[in-house]
Amino acid sequence: MYQTTYHRASSVDEAASLFGKGSEAKYLSGGQTLLPVMKQRLASPSDVIDLAKIKELIGVEAAGDTLTIKAATPHYDVATSAAAKQAIPALAYLASLIGDPAVRYRGTIGGSLANNDPAADYPAATLALGATIKTNKRTIGADDYFKGLFTTALEDGEIITAVSFPVPAKAGYAKFPHPASRFALTGVFVAKTKSGDVRVAVTGASQSGVMRVAALENALKANWSASAVDSVSIPSSGLLSDLHGSSDYRANLIKVMAGRAVTAAG
Amino acid sequence: MSTVKLTVNGKAVSVDVEDRTLLSNLLRDNLNLTGTHVGCDTSQCGACVVHIDGRAVKSCTVLAGQANGSSITTIEGLAKGDELHPMQAAFRDNHGLQCGFCTPGMIMSAVDIVHRYGGQLDEATVRHELEGNICRCTGYHNIVKAVLDAAGRMKVSQAAE
Ligand SMILES: Cc1cc2nc3c(=O)[nH]c(=O)nc-3n(C[C@H](O)[C@H](O)[C@H](O)COP(=O)(O)OP(=O)(O)OC[C@H]3O[C@@H](n4cnc5c(N)ncnc54)[C@H](O)[C@@H]3O)c2cc1C
Ligand code: FES
Numbered sequence: 544m545y546q547t548t549y550h551r552a553s554s555v556d557e558a559a560s561l562f563g564k565g566s567e568a569k570y571l572s573g574g575q576t577l578l579p580v581m582k583q584r585l586a587s588p589s590d591v592i593d594l595a596k597i598k599e600l601i602g603v604e605a606a607g608d609t610l611t612i613k614a615a616t617p618h619y620d621v622a623t624s625a626a627a628k629q630a631i632p633a634l635a636y637l638a639s640l641i642g643d644p645a646v647r648y649r650g651t652i653g654g655s656l657a658n659n660d661p662a663a664d665y666p667a668a669t670l671a672l673g674a675t676i677k678t679n680k681r682t683i684g685a686d687d688y689f690k691g692l693f694t695t696a697l698e699d700g701e702i703i704t705a706v707s708f709p710v711p712a713k714a715g716y717a718k719f720p721h722p723a724s725r726f727a728l729t730g731v732f733v734a735k736t737k738s739g740d741v742r743v744a745v746t747g748a749s750q751s752g753v754m755r756v757a758a759l760e761n762a763l764k765a766n767w768s769a770s771a772v773d774s775v776s777i778p779s780s781g782l783l784s785d786l787h788g789s790s791d792y793r794a795n796l797i798k799v800m801a802g803r804a805v806t807a808a809g
Numbered sequence: 810m811s812t813v814k815l816t817v818n819g820k821a822v823s824v825d826v827e828d829r830t831l832l833s834n835l836l837r838d839n840l841n842l843t844g845t846h847v848g849c850d851t852s853q854c855g856a857c858v859v860h861i862d863g864r865a866v867k868s869c870t871v872l873a874g875q876a877n878g879s880s881i882t883t884i885e886g887l888a889k890g891d892e893l894h895p896m897q898a899a900f901r902d903n904h905g906l907q908c909g910f911c912t913p914g915m916i917m918s919a920v921d922i923v924h925r926y927g928g929q930l931d932e933a934t935v936r937h938e939l940e941g942n943i944c945r946c947t948g949y950h951n952i953v954k955a956v957l958d959a960a961g962r963m964k965v966s967q968a969a970e
């Protein structure tokens with residue numbers, strides 16, 4: 544790892560001002576993505592600004608029809624949160640599948656969404672549930688937030704502070720994990736909103752990151768059942784093809800995982 | 810350079826380290842606690858697992874500065890004098906190690922698993938929860954046996970306390 548200067552911020556404002564002072568600063572939350580990348584010398588920030596101890600960034604809260612997860616809340620705390628399990632069990636379940644226990648103790652939702660790995664889990668829930676990403680500057684709807692591989696609507700220095708999920712009528716997640724990395728080879732999150740709309744988001748499969756699949760949404764809107772996905776055809780164009788799975792294989796996985804996610808949602 | 814203050818295995822320590830220092834380096838190089846192993850540079854193997862404030866995490870993926878002010882338990886902190894921790898004893902009795910390289914991390918993760926699940930552990934849960942710890946030797950079978958054995962022993966010793 545190259546030299547860097549570590550700062551522990553005690554508030555969001557302090558973090559933003561420290562960021563402004565560094566020549567090439569980066570925020571550090573759980574460190575489960577940034578530190579491996581720094582160890583490989585693929586990133587060399589002049590300053591790392593630790594967000595993980597900022598009290599206003601930690602916690603899970605349910606109020607009315609909204610579940611809010613603050614940005615520096617570790618995956619483990621979401622997976623075991625009584626509020627999350629009650630409001631959106633599929634979201635708590637998704638958090639319980641991320642990486643391994645040691646990763647879940649430290650990795651955070653803010654870090655995951657800022658990083659936007661094309662095989663990460665949280666982007667699928669965020670997009671399918673139509674969540675709102677809150678930052679220190681504005682709020683961004685999920686449909687406007689994800690901009691492709693490792694790319695988001697965040698501006699330089701902008702801090703995610705929380706993610707607000709509307710509580711759906713039904714939701715389910717099914718993930719086919721890569722057996723070594725635990726990331727999603729394909730993961731599908733299905734949600735039926737309280738107004739009857741259906742949203743389906745797929746991670747791990749597309750060359751351009753997390754995506755919605757209109758054909759699945761229409762089929763499930765007409766008939767909310769696992770068998771409804773059987774007749775949907777998923778084109779393999781635009782899907783990832785690598786040594787872990789061809790694009791045809793992933794196209795099939797999207798259907799299989801969508802069916803399982805609907806079954807899980809009930 | 811920064812001064813990092815920690816409680817390590819019950820003792821207060823204060824160390825001056827470069828800001829890029831990982832907790833695993835601080836433990837091994839500054840404190841000579843070489844029981845914490847480093848088996849990969851991709852944060853995947855789990856040989857380096859220690860407890861920070863009671864949570865089993867990969868010490869190779871935590872900056873020393875992030876741990877400042879925390880309480881750390883390493884593999885060296887488990888035994889009480891000559892008396893092995895029940896998890897250590899169960900690994901020995903069940904032949905849960907061969908070369909021993911993964912063992913400190915396995916044991917630190919396993920103690921955390923038992924703390925979280927108490928008596929609710931079964932084989933499938935142990936296998937799932939050990940996903941972040943890689944062993945090149947044993948085929949995991951005896952490791953899983955050891956963890957289940959220790960879960961019983963730890964329940965008994967907690968009840969006795
Ligand atoms: C072995 C292993 C397995 C994993 N498996 C999975 C998996 O199965 N599924 C999955 O989804 N993920 C997986 N991950 C990734 C893990 O979930 C990470 O924790 C997560 O992607 C990043 O979160 P973090 O808090 O660790 O972020 P960090 O590593 O601290 O930061 C990541 C990036 O986000 C930026 N950032 C962090 N917080 C904020 C914020 N609040 N506002 C703005 N920018 C911010 C940082 O500057 C950095 O660029 C795995 C990681 C490891 C090491
Ligand atoms: S050395 Fe820490 S995970 Fe491999």
Ligand code: FES
Nearest residue numbers: 907908944945946
């Ligand atoms: S005993 Fe050799 S790596 Fe596990």
